[in-house]
Amino acid sequence: MGDLLRLARALAEALPPILYARANVIALHRLDTTLATILQVLRPYAGAPVVDRLRAAVMADDAIAYRAAYQRLSELKMLEDEARRRQDLLTRLDRVAPAWAAAVRARDGVHGRPEPPGDPAAAWLWRQLHDELDRRASVSVQELQDRIDHLTGRLYEVTAQLVERLAWAAQIRRTTPAQQQALMGWLHLHRRLGKGFSKRAAELRAEAVRTMVRAQCAVPVWIMPVNRVVDHFDPATTRFDVVIVDEASQSDVLALTALYMAKQVVVVGDDEQVSPDAVGEEAERISALIGEYLKEIPNAPLYDGRRSLYDIALESFPSHVVLLEHFRCVPDIIQFSNILSYNGRIRPLREASGVHLRPHVVPHRVAGYCDHKTNLEEAREVAALVAAMVSMPEYTGKTLGVISLVGEEQAILIDRILRQRLTPDTYECYRILCGTPPQFQGDERDVVILSLVDGPGDGPLAMRDDDRWKKRFNVAASRAKDQMWVVYSLDPARDLKPGDLRRRLIEYALNPGAFGRETELEERRAESEFENEVMRRLVVAGYRVRSQWPVGYYRIDLVVEWGDKRLAIECDGDRYRPIERLADDMDRQEVLERLKWQFVWLRGSEFFRDPERAMRPVFERLETMGIPPEGSAWPSLSPRVLLTACLPPGIGPLLAGSHIAPSRSG
Structure with a gap:
């Protein structure tokens, strides 16, 4: 009994601590296992600050540190979606802007702040524009232009060769020996026919026509006056692939014969120039023929002697091509016709600076009077002017013409006076021709003198403003290439009514630059800061610079000149030359390059980012062309341009609208 009590007492006192200790050992083992599992789970994420803190707390058995780290991990867990979103955005950003993505990922500097350092959309746009400008700047405009010029030249050359060889190959294939024999026979018949006055002329002409029917295909292109077409070709059997009629506004309805023989027709003319006059035709007879043969023809009554082939073509063919470029006359000469007949649409492209x-x-008034369509004083004055011109070195090598604006009587009178004063050799050397507007149509001279012929009367003369006279004035005023004289005997304000063509011509001759000055004022308002900045740098470098250089209808932004050498500088940029004008600008440059202008282009985007780098190709091109700086070119500039050129960048445009006047202090 005692042993049992002792055993019970021992168990009651000693066993619980033993069991408790055993339980603690088991719990400790479980905790060690759990901690080991935790460390094993955390091991792949080593390096992350919160994970390293958790691992350190576990290994140090630091419950407080573990609780803090775990709480931080819980906070991060709550941010998991945002972190995943951030990572996704960084991945997308890394594809297009890796440097920016790396800075944000590393929270480098301002990129580590909780808010963006600025407007992200604006920054992104700036970067895109910056990179695009860098890409464009890496491409040389001059190299592109040189390549375009080379390929364009090759294209023209290869195209011409291709057309020539294809044409001759086709001609050889379709020409038979019989046709070649007929062609040689036609040539011999034509030579024997001569001027057509021999006894056998009719026989030879008929045989030539018959021979031509067999020979016409042996010649790829025939060129002849309209009045000889019927003599050489039978309209019933002849068919050309293409017929081109030039100066069709001077051809009457008889030229329709040429069109009858064509599969396709090109009619070249100007309905604002002189039409056929039908001199000597019987109006009643013509009307009877129209009524008999043209009953079903639209507008049949108009097919009289005054109807030109070009007028008929305009009615018959609705589509037509208008050529607006004009290379013959200097702008001051052609501008009168441009205003009178073409509503200012003509683009004169002859450069006036090259004409000395x-x-x-030149307006020139004399005290003359008209008598039977002649004005003797004007005739003598015109003859004196021509005689003076042939004796002056300035007119050496020039061709001279005289046009009477009333009739051939004045032209004949002037010609008679001139032939009394000048030798035939002089006449031939200067190709002197005296005539009327119809006689000069299709022709030209370097210098033309217009004689208005009409003299003053008791009051204002009868109005002269109808379409017929308008065409004559248009032709007469557009024949001179370099210089046009207007010789007149009238007081335009007293002797002529407003709107009279004679008054309009005289007033224009007295002040030919009025229209151009109005246009120039408008263009000056459009000058750009870009051009002023470029000009400033060129002037400071000592070059002679001109802005808005006129080349006929066109203007060049800046021109650097030295002697007879000139470099055209075009200031290019979307602000000043929008993309919508690209095609027009390319056409404009092509025209100017045909006039032997050399260009260098400046990009506004490149210039305003790095002016020194942008100007380098300009100076290199000037050196290549042999255009040196002249020291100071400032005296040649106007005070306003000089002041603008000398001011620091950005200041000049502020004074663009100001009025420059000397100060009281001088």
Whole structure:
């Protein structure tokens, strides 16, 4: 019994601590296992600050540190979606802007702040624009232009060769020995026919026509006056692939024969120039023929002797091509016709600076009177002017013409006076021609003298403004290439009514630059800061610079000149030359390059980012062309341009609208 009590007492006192200790050992083992599992789970994420803190707390058995780290991990767990979103955005950003993505990922500097350092959209746009400008700047405009010029030249050359060889190959294939024999026979018949006055002329002409029927295909292109077409070709059997009629506005309805023989027709003319006059035709007889043969023809009554082939073509063919470029006359000469007949649409492209005869339009009044369509004083004065010109070195090598604006009587009178004063050799050397507007149509001279013929009367003369006279004035005023003289005996304000063509011509001759000055004022308002900045750098470098250089209808932004050498500088940029004008600008450059202009282009985007780098190709091109700086070119500039050129960048445009006047202090 005692042993049992002792055993019970021992168990009651000693066993619980033993069991408790055993339980603690088991719990400790479980905790060690759990901690080991935790460490094993955390091992792949080693390096992350919160994970390293958890591992350190576990290994140090630091419950407080573990609780803090675990709480931080819980906070991060709550941010998991945002972190995943951030990572996704960084991945997308890394594809297009890796440097920016790396800075954000590393929270480098301002990129580690909780808010963006600025407007992300604006920054992104700036970077895109910056990279695009860098890409464009890496491409040389001059190299592209040189390549375009080379390929364009090759294209023209290869195209011409291809057309020539294809044409001759086709001609050889379709020409038979019989046709070649007929062609040689036609040539011999034509030579024997001569001027057509021999006894056998009719026989030879008929045989030539019969021979031509067999020979016409042996010649790819025939060129002849309209009045000889019927003599050489049978309209019933002849068919050409293409017939081109030039100066169709001077051809009457008889020229329709040429069109009858064509599969396709090109009619070239100008309905604002002189049409056929139908001199000597019987109006009643013509009307009877129209009524008999043209009953079903639209507008049949108009097919009289005054109807030109070009007029008929305009009615028959609705589509037509208008050529607006004009290369013959200097702008001051052609501008009168441009205003009178073409509503200002003509683009004169002859550069006036290359013509040394000045002024280009000269008014000259004499005290003359008209008598039977002649004005003796004007005739003598015109003859004296021509005689003086042939004796002056300035007119050496020039061709001279005289046009009477009333009738051939005045032209004949002037010609008679001139032939009394000048030798035949002089006449031939200067190709002197005296005539009327119809006689000059299609022709030209370097210098033309217009004689208005009409003299003053008791009051204003009868109005002369109908379409027939308008065409004559248009032709007469557009024949001179370098210089046009207007010789007149009238007081335009007293002797002529407003709107009279004679008054309009005289007033234009007295002030030919009025229209151009209005246009120039408008263009000056459009000058750009870009051009001023470029000009400033060129002037400071000592070059002679001109802005808005006129080349006929066109203007060049800046021109650097030295002697007879000139470099055209075009200031290019979307602000000043929008993309919508690209095609027009390319056409414009092509025209100017045909006039032997050399260009260098400046990009506004490149210039305003790095002016020194942008100007380098300009100076290199000037050196290549042999255009040196002249020291100071400032005296040649106007005070306003000089002041603008000398001011620091950005200041000049502020004074663009100001009025420059000397100060009281001088």
